[in-house]
Each structure stands twice: as C-alpha cells, then as structure tokens.
Amino acid sequence: MSSTRGMHLPTVVAGLMLACAVIASFLASSGPIQWMDNGLMLAEAAHGSFFSTSLGPVSHPFHALVSRVVHALLGMHLLSLLNAILLLPLALVVHGLTVSVGAARHLALLSATATVLAHAVFWASTKAEPYVLHAVLIIGAYWLCFATPARLGATARLLAIGVLSGLALAIHPLTLVVLLPMYVHLAIQHRLRLLLVLPAIALGFAPALPAVIGDLDSGMSLFEIARRYLAGPDQLAIIPGGRNDTLWRFDDMWHEKNAVVLLGLSLIGPQLIGLLVWPKTRALQVLWAALLLNFLFAVSYGVFDRFTLFLPGIALASILGVAHLARYLPGNRFGVAALYLSVVAGPAALLSMWGLYANGWVKLPTHTEALPFRNDIRYYLVPYLQDRSAEQFARTYETLVPPGALVVADPTPLGALRSAQANGALRGRILQGCEQSTNIPPYLNGAGAFLPRTSFCGNIGEQYRLQENLLGFRLQAK
Numbered sequence: 001m002s003s004t005r006g007m008h009l010p011t012v013v014a015g016l017m018l019a020c021a022v023i024a025s026f027l028a029s030s031g032p033i034q035w036m037d038n039g040l041m042l043a044e045a046a047h048g049s050f051f052s053t054s055l056g057p058v059s060h061p062f063h064a065l066v067s068r069v070v071h072a073l074l075g076m077h078l079l080s081l082l083n084a085i086l087l088l089p090l091a092l093v094v095h096g097l098t099v100s101v102g103a104a105r106h107l108a109l110l111s112a113t114a115t116v117l118a119h120a121v122f123w124a125s126t127k128a129e130p131y132v133l134h135a136v137l138i139i140g141a142y143w144l145c146f147a148t149p150a151r152l153g154a155t156a157r158l159l160a161i162g163v164l165s166g167l168a169l170a171i172h173p174l175t176l177v178v179l180l181p182m183y184v185h186l187a188i189q190h191r192l193r194l195l196l197v198l199p200a201i202a203l204g205f206a207p208a209l210p211a212v213i214g215d216l217d218s219g220m221s222l223f224e225i226a227r228r229y230l231a232g233p234d235q236l237a238i239i240p241g242g243r244n245d246t247l248w249r250f251d252d253m254w255h256e257k258n259a260v261v262l263l264g265l266s267l268i269g270p271q272l273i274g275l276l277v278w279p280k281t282r283a284l285q286v287l288w289a290a291l292l293l294n295f296l297f298a299v300s301y302g303v304f305d306r307f308t309l310f311l312p313g314i315a316l317a318s319i320l321g322v323a324h325l326a327r328y329l330p331g332n333r334f335g336v337a338a339l340y341l342s343v344v345a346g347p348a349a350l351l352s353m354w355g356l357y358a359n360g361w362v363k364l365p366t367h368t369e370a371l372p373f374r375n376d377i378r379y380y381l382v383p384y385l386q387d388r389s390a391e392q393f394a395r396t397y398e399t400l401v402p403p404g405a406l407v408v409a410d411p412t413p414l415g416a417l418r419s420a421q422a423n424g425a426l427r428g429r430i431l432q433g434c435e436q437s438t439n440i441p442p443y444l445n446g447a448g449a450f451l452p453r454t455s456f457c458g459n460i461g462e463q464y465r466l467q468e469n470l471l472g473f474r475l476q477a478k
Contacts, residue, residue: 013340014109018091021116025084025125028384032080032423033391035374037305038128039415045071045079045128046422051210054218055229057246061208062170063130076423083125083132087116090132090315093139098319100146101283107322114318114343119265119350120307121314123383130171135311137168138178142290142316145182146283155196158186162197166204173230177297178312181289185282246302253300258365262380263299263307266314269345270321277324284320291316318343347384354382371412371453372396372471394420397452397471403428404447408437408475410456417452434460440475449475 032042037058045067052061071079078085091112098108115121124132141164144157152160161182168175187194215225231247253260267275275295279288294313298306325342329335356362357377366376373396374389394416401407407417407429417431430443434457443449444464452472454461466473 010106010336011109014106014113017340017343018109018113018116021113021122022084022087022091024384025087025116025122026081028122028126028386029081029084030126030386031388031391032076033388033394033416033419033425034080034128035371035379035390036412036415039390039417039419040411041067041128041130042076042079043415043418043422046076051207053211053214055208055211055215055225057173057229057231059211060130060171061211062167063133065207066133067128080128083127083129086132086136087121087125090121090136090139091116093136093143094315094319097139097143097146097287097315098322100143100148101287101319102281103319103323103326107326110340110343111315111319111322114270114322115315117344117347118269118271118314118318119346119383120263120310121266122347123380124308124311126383126387129308131308131311134168134171134174135315137164137171138175138312139315140164141168141179142182142287145186145286154190154193158190158194158196159200161186162200163204165197166201166206168204169201170205170208172309174294174297174309174312176230178290178294180293181286185286247297247300249302250300252302256302256304259304259306260299262305263310265346265350265381266307266310267317268349269318270325270342271314271317271346272321273324274317274319274321277320279320279323284323287316288320291320350382351384354378354385357381367455390416391420393452393471394425398426398429400470401426401429401450402447404430406430406432406437406440406443406447406449407452408432408434408440408449408457408460409452410434412456413452440464441477444475444477451475 030038033039034042041064044064048064048068050065050068052059052064055061067079067082070082094112094115095105095108098111099105103111116125121132121135141161144152144161144164147157165175165179168179183194212225216222274288275291279285291313294310294316298309298313301309322339322343325339329339353362354377357364364377364381370376371389371393373392374387378385379387379389393413397417398420409417409431411433414431414433417426417429420426421429421431437460440449449464450469450472451457451460451466454466454473460475463478464475465478467476
C-alpha cells in the first residue's frame with residue numbers, strides 16, 4: 001500500500017501544480033478591455049463578421065471565427081477568458097505528446113505545468129491572443145504523429161494531422177516552419193501515403209478561404225496574397241528603403257534587443273536545457289528540430305511582441321527540458337525537489353526582478369512616452385500579476401471626452417478604447433487611428449478632437465496645436 005502511494009504521490013503533486021498554474025491565469029486575466037491588438041481583436045469579435053475579408057499577416061481567420069462564435073454564444077467576459085480556458089486543452093496535448101514520446105505521467109504533468117507557467121504562454125493566456133489556440137493545434141498535430149498506432153489507424157491519423165495543420169495555417173504561417181520536421185518524419189515513414197494530408201490541410205484551411213476570395217476580388221494575385229500572408233509588412237520600418245518584410249530579420253535583432261530579451265524570458269527553467277541539449281531518441285530529435293526552427297523564426301520576426309510566436313516551441317522545450325532534468329538529476333529527495341522547483345523558476349525569477357525594480361534597486365528600459373495607468377515593466381515582465389490598466393484608462397478617458405467627440409489614437413490606446421466601446425463604454429465617441437484620420441477639422445469647433453498621446457502620431461502633432469488635457473491632448477487649429 002505504501003509503495004503504491006509513493007508511486008502516485010509525484011503524479012498528484014504535479015497535477016496540483018498544473019491546476020494551480022491554470023487557476024492563476026484566470027485570476028491574472030486582463031479582462032474584456034485590453035491594449036493594442038488584443039483590444040482590437042475583442043472589438044472585432046463583438047462587431048466584425050464571422051469570416052475575415054482579407055488574408056493579412058494579423059487577420060488570423062480561424063481564431064477570428066472562433067472568437068466571433070464565442071462572443072455570440074457566451075459574451076465578452078468569457079471571450080476575454082478564452083485563452084485561460086484554452087490552457088486546459090494545451091496542457092492535455094502537451095501531456096499526451098510527452099507520454100507518447102516515452103515519458104512517465106508525472107513528467108508529462110510537469111512538462112504541462114512548465115509550459116503554462118512560461119512567460120510567453122502565461123502572458124498570452126491573460127490576453128486576447130491567437131497563439132494559444134495555435135499552439136494547441138500544433139502540439140496536437142505532433143501528439144497524433146507520435147501516438148500509439150493501435151489507437152488510431154494510419155490513414156485516419158494522417159487525415160487528422162492534415163486538418164489540424166490546415167486550421168493552424170489559417171491562424172498564422174508560422175505553422176509551415178514548426179511542422180516541417182514532423183512532415184519530414186512522416187514522409188520517411190509513409191512516403192506517397194503522406195499525400196493524403198493535402199485535402200485534409202485544404203479542409204482545415206477553409207476558414208481562411210473567404211479572406212483569399214476577398215483579396216482576389218480586390219485585384220491581388222495568388223502570389224501577392226501568399227507573399228503578404230507569409231512575409232507581411234515590416235512593422236518596425238527601421239531602415240528606410242530597406243527590406244519591407246518581417247521574416248528572418250536577423251539584421252534587426254540588435255536594434256530590437258528588448259524584444260529579443262522578452263522572448264528569452266520564456267527560456268528560464270527547463271526550457272533552456274531543452275533548447276541547448278541534443279536529445280538521443282529519434283522522436284525527441286524531431287521535437288528538438290521543431291523547437292529550434294520555432295526559436296529562430298520567432299527571435300528574428302520583425303515585430304515587438306515576437307515572444308508570442310514562440311508558444312509551440314516553449315511547449316516542446318518544456319517537454320525536452322523536463323526529460324533531460326529527470327535523466328541527469330539524482331533520484332534522491334534533493335534531485336526530485338530540484339526537478340519540481342525548476343518548473344516555477346521562471347515565475348520566481350521574474351517576480352523577484354519585478355520586486356527589485358519596484359523598489360528602485362534596478363533600472364529597466366521603458367517607453368519614452370508611457371501610457372496612462374500602465375507600467376510597461378509590470379505589463380510585459382510579470383503577467384502573473386493582474387493588469388487592468390487598459391480598463392482604468394478607458395473608463396477615465398470616457399469622463400474627459402464628451403459624446404460626439406473624435407478620438408485619434410495610435411493602435412495601443414485605440415485597442416483599449418475600441419474594446420471599451422464594445423463593452424458599452426464611450427458611447428457616441430468616434431474612434432479613429434492616426435493614419436486614417438483625414439476629417440479632423442469639423443470636430444475642432446464642435447465636441448472636440450482628442451489625442452491620447454503623440455507617439456506614432458507625429459503627423460497629427462505637426463498639423464494641429466496640442467492643448468494638454470488630463471490624459472493626452474485636445475487638438476486646436478494652428
């Protein structure tokens with residue numbers, strides 16, 4: 001009896017750790033009003049169509065469809081918790097994949113816990129982001145790849161892998177990079193039978209087809225559609241006249257070192273060992289190749305929040321890292337304690353760094369024009385602490401801007417304002433992005449035109465006199 005209890009104790013402890021990690025995500029949720037793309041996605045889910053009309057690099061057609069359906073059925077509050085809910089299937093597929101490549105169940109639970117608590121995964125789980133769903137699909141495809149054949153026939157397994165691949169591709173082209181090692185592995189196993197995945201991929205990609213048709217109707221060629229979806233415009237625009245894409249921007253990594261460091265935070269813990277140590281078995285080598293490709297893709301991608309593109313790699317790094325630690329650490333109580341504590345190393349390190357920063361003992365880089373109510377270091381560094389700064393900003397801004405007024409904003413505050421409007425706030429206010437605002441003069445002598453901040457809206461500041469407001473500025477004619 002005691003030996004049986006001893007065998008089950010590691011599994012129980014690991015399961016409790018996983019449950020606490022998922023619950024922590026619900027408690028840290030940013031709510032239904034969020035900054036930047038996150039808020040814009042929530043607003044689009046409330047008022048947009050079920051299918052995307054254009055296949056841009058940030059359209060994420062399948063995720064947009066899921067968000068729209070969830071909002072229609074369950075409302076905005078539960079939509080804001082969607083990624084926290086998706087941690088449950090993410091933990092399930094990580095657990096299933098870990099067991100499928102030969103690990104014990106308690107190690108599978110530890111791998112799932114390490115995945116959930118990793119910086120980028122936890123951050124995305126508290127926001128409206130497409131990449132948690134994307135990671136579920138990617139890791140699910142790898143799980144099916146290495147699942148016991150007796151549970152699922154070879155043909156059915158290939159078809160299921162194809163559908164998951166197509167759905168993931170309908171979220172982000174990162175899919176092509178991360179799934180490449182798996183398809184090489186399957187090609188060696190199945191040869192021509194692998195062609196069965198092609199119609200399945202097309203079926204999974206179906207949610208994106210209305211967007212493709214919309215782009216074709218607008219005059220774009222299939223090549224132009226594919227290039228824009230795969231490469232995308234360069235959001236950083238660092239080098240005038242230089243490259244105009246986001247893929248493989250190793251030339252910009254030093255300039256964007258803060259973004260690279262943010263991505264590296266997800267490697268604190270077993271994940272770093274998973275990335276650095278070459279595994280010995282064929283299955284783990286396939287996972288390591290996918291991890292490496294995902295890391296290289298994400299770290300060189302030309303957007304600031306590139307760390308959100310690393311979620312599948314974090315899951316794979318957690319699986320590999322926990323397996324390596326279990327193998328190399330001693331089997332005594334100190335080795336077991338070190339293994340279990342390793343999965344909380346990331347949160348512990350980041351919360352400690354936040355404590356040092358908050359007390360003024362260390363300095364960290366911040367934006368030159370901070371957003372009202374938001375501490376950038378807390379917002380990006382410690383997602384384990386709830387951040388409702390977007391809601392505070394939107395509720396306060398509502399009291400300063402009268403109905404009928406025009407608010408011109410860059411994407412970050414615009415996301416907060418639009419998601420607040422989707423939740424019933426800011427009624428009667430007209431919200432526009434800086435680039436789209438061409439009809440400002442009629443508002444100057446009426447209800448007014450307002451600018452939350454000048455960052456990324458320099459053209460507005462050049463054309464109008466800025467009268468300081470409690471939050472941001474009111475525009476006046478020069």
